[in-house]
Amino acid sequence: xxxxxxxxxxxxxxxxxxxxxxxxxxxxxxxxxxxxxxxxxxxxxxxxxxxxxxxxxxxxxxxxxxxxxxxxxxxxxxxxxxxxxxxxxxxxxxxxxxxxxxxxxxxxxxxxxxxxxxxxxxxxxxxxxxxxxxxxxxxxxxxxxxxxxxxxxxxxxxxxxxxxxxxxxxxxxxxxxxxxxxxxxxxxxxxxxxxxxxxxxxxxxxxxxxxxxxxxxxxxxxxxxxxxxxxxxxxxxxxxxxxxxxxxxxxxxxxxxx
Amino acid sequence: xxxxxxxxxxxxxxxxxxxxxxxxxxxxxxxxxxxxxxxxxxxxxxxxxxxxxxxxxxxxxxxxxxxxxxxxxxxxxxxxxxxxxxxxxxxxxxxxxxxxxxxxxxxxxxxxxxxxxxxxxxxxxxxxxxxxxxxxxxxxxxxxxxxxxxxxxxxxxxxxxxxxxxxxxxxxxxxxxxxxxxxxxxxxxxxxxxxxxxxxxxxxxxxxxxxxxxxxxxxxxxxxxxxxxxxxxxxxxxxxxxxxxxxxxxxxxxxxxxx
Numbered sequence: 001x002x003x004x005x006x007x008x009x010x011x012x013x014x015x016x017x018x019x020x021x022x023x024x025x026x027x028x029x030x031x032x033x034x035x036x037x038x039x040x041x042x043x044x045x046x047x048x049x050x051x052x053x054x055x056x057x058x059x060x061x062x063x064x065x066x067x068x069x070x071x072x073x074x075x076x077x078x079x080x081x082x083x084x085x086x087x088x089x090x091x092x093x094x095x096x097x098x099x100x101x102x103x104x105x106x107x108x109x110x111x112x113x114x115x116x117x118x119x120x121x122x123x124x125x126x127x128x129x130x131x132x133x134x135x136x137x138x139x140x141x142x143x144x145x146x147x148x149x150x151x152x153x154x155x156x157x158x159x160x161x162x163x164x165x166x167x168x169x170x171x172x173x174x175x176x177x178x179x180x181x182x183x184x185x186x187x188x189x190x191x192x193x194x195x196x197x198x199x200x201x202x203x204x205x206x207x208x209x210x211x212x213x214x215x216x217x218x219x220x221x222x223x224x225x226x227x228x229x230x231x232x233x234x235x236x237x238x239x240x241x242x243x244x245x246x247x248x249x250x251x252x253x254x255x256x257x258x
Numbered sequence: 259x260x261x262x263x264x265x266x267x268x269x270x271x272x273x274x275x276x277x278x279x280x281x282x283x284x285x286x287x288x289x290x291x292x293x294x295x296x297x298x299x300x301x302x303x304x305x306x307x308x309x310x311x312x313x314x315x316x317x318x319x320x321x322x323x324x325x326x327x328x329x330x331x332x333x334x335x336x337x338x339x340x341x342x343x344x345x346x347x348x349x350x351x352x353x354x355x356x357x358x359x360x361x362x363x364x365x366x367x368x369x370x371x372x373x374x375x376x377x378x379x380x381x382x383x384x385x386x387x388x389x390x391x392x393x394x395x396x397x398x399x400x401x402x403x404x405x406x407x408x409x410x411x412x413x414x415x416x417x418x419x420x421x422x423x424x425x426x427x428x429x430x431x432x433x434x435x436x437x438x439x440x441x442x443x444x445x446x447x448x449x450x451x452x453x454x455x456x457x458x459x460x461x462x463x464x465x466x467x468x469x470x471x472x473x474x475x476x477x478x479x480x481x482x483x484x485x486x487x488x489x490x491x492x493x494x495x496x497x498x499x500x501x502x503x504x505x506x507x508x509x510x511x512x513x514x515x516x517x
Contacts, residue, residue: 009444164349165416168310169423170339171374178375179363183354 025080071216073200080143088151113145132213194249268318293470296480343420347432364422410441
């Protein structure tokens with residue numbers, strides 16, 4: 001009785017806090033619900049005026065640039081994968097040998113992960129040439145930070161048992177890594193790597209706008225020159241690319257998990 | 259008979275000050291099967307792992323083939339471990355790899371990282387692994403993932419892996435604790451055969467007294483980290499069993515299981 005009552009009270013408290021936060025937030029930014037509702041039809045009309053009909057005249061160039069973007073995204077994911085693998089070995093409790101190194105690498109990974117891609121692009125723009133290389137660099141950094149974390153989590157889940165068994169045969173550290181830890185975690189490693197690549201394609205729009213290169217560069221230009229009808233086509237193209245890649249990686253995952 | 263292993267006054271105190279082993283001394287001779295029995299927490303697993311230094315003993319001397327294991331440096335320790343096979347209660351296989359790959363792990367010590375990662379194993383080693391698997395009745399499952407095997411089959415893979423090491427001794431940590439009676443019998447028969455025919459001594463943690471009585475040449479009885487009995491099975495009478503298991507069967511039933 002009191003158990004369920006407690007649960008009810010907790011749920012109610014949760015909802016009340018959520019409601020209060022919403023009210024407080026909209027007060028702060030002076031959000032006007034009524035204005036929002038009354039203005040809605042006008043906003044729709046404006047959208048239609050600006051973005052429609054879609055302009056396909058530049059589709060060929062867009063597809064070409066989309067290809068460049070996918071290539072950059074995959075290359076960056078690959079770079080991130082390699083670096084993240086070794087970083088994860090230093091981070092995971094199963095595989096780390098040195099506590100100081102663990103701390104340093106974990107902080108490095110956390111730093112790269114917790115600075116958003118837009119900020120990386122802006123910061124690195126000051127140091128490197130605007131263009132495809134910069135986009136690649138930013139995506140590599142983001143992939144590295146993300147993958148180091150999830151790889152380490154996957155390695156933490158390797159059973160201590162097989163590590164112990166290989167240690168008992170006189171196997172070396174790297175033999176244990178490549179003959180026990182990697183085989184046991186491979187599905188997770190591949191799955192997360194595909195996800196990182198997918199993320200890169202998704203964020204290529206914003207990175208391209210800021211750092212240059214690929215479809216993002218085109219999107220930035222369309223926005224700048226108010227070619228909204230082309231902009232819409234480009235955005236739909238990115239969404240389509242992400243969806244296609246998602247399908248492909250789902251197929252790959254299914255194969256490797258068997 | 260030659261002594262393969264000799265423990266002299268070995269003690270182990272864990273960081274949390276739990277005394278797992280207290281002044282343990284015994285010796286293992288060529289071709290012997292020695293069982294270690296005792297209730298949960300008697301220190302059986304700790305004892306086994308101190309021998310190949312998966313756990314570091316706090317005190318005492320461990321002589322393996324006349325070499326002091328406790329004083330071995332990293333390279334020497336690797337050699338010691340190569341010479342000692344180990345079999346586990348949970349089989350400790352890499353389940354996503356095939357039967358053959360798991361058995362090949364027994365030879366890792368004699369290959370470089372690159373060779374083993376690329377599977378560049380010498381032909382005679384692969385053939386030997388296949389022969390061992392045939393001997394253990396797994397010749398049809400060579401390329402199957404270990405996760406698909408039954409418990410008894412997994413343990414046979416564990417035995418093949420240990421044998422491929424060309425061990426001078428095999429440590430078995432509760433090898434049949436997770437198995438049904440039929441598979442247990444098969445595994446114990448193999449261990450008995452390894453000791454007798456291949457002349458490789460086996461040191462086996464067990465918690466079934468009847469199994470220990472049936473298969474052992476000698477039995478070590480442990481109670482709270484101390485060896486309270488070391489002798490032939492026929493000398494293990496009720497008084498000794500009470501010494502090992504405390505208040506006798508009642509206690510044994512209550513604790514049941516494993517170390």
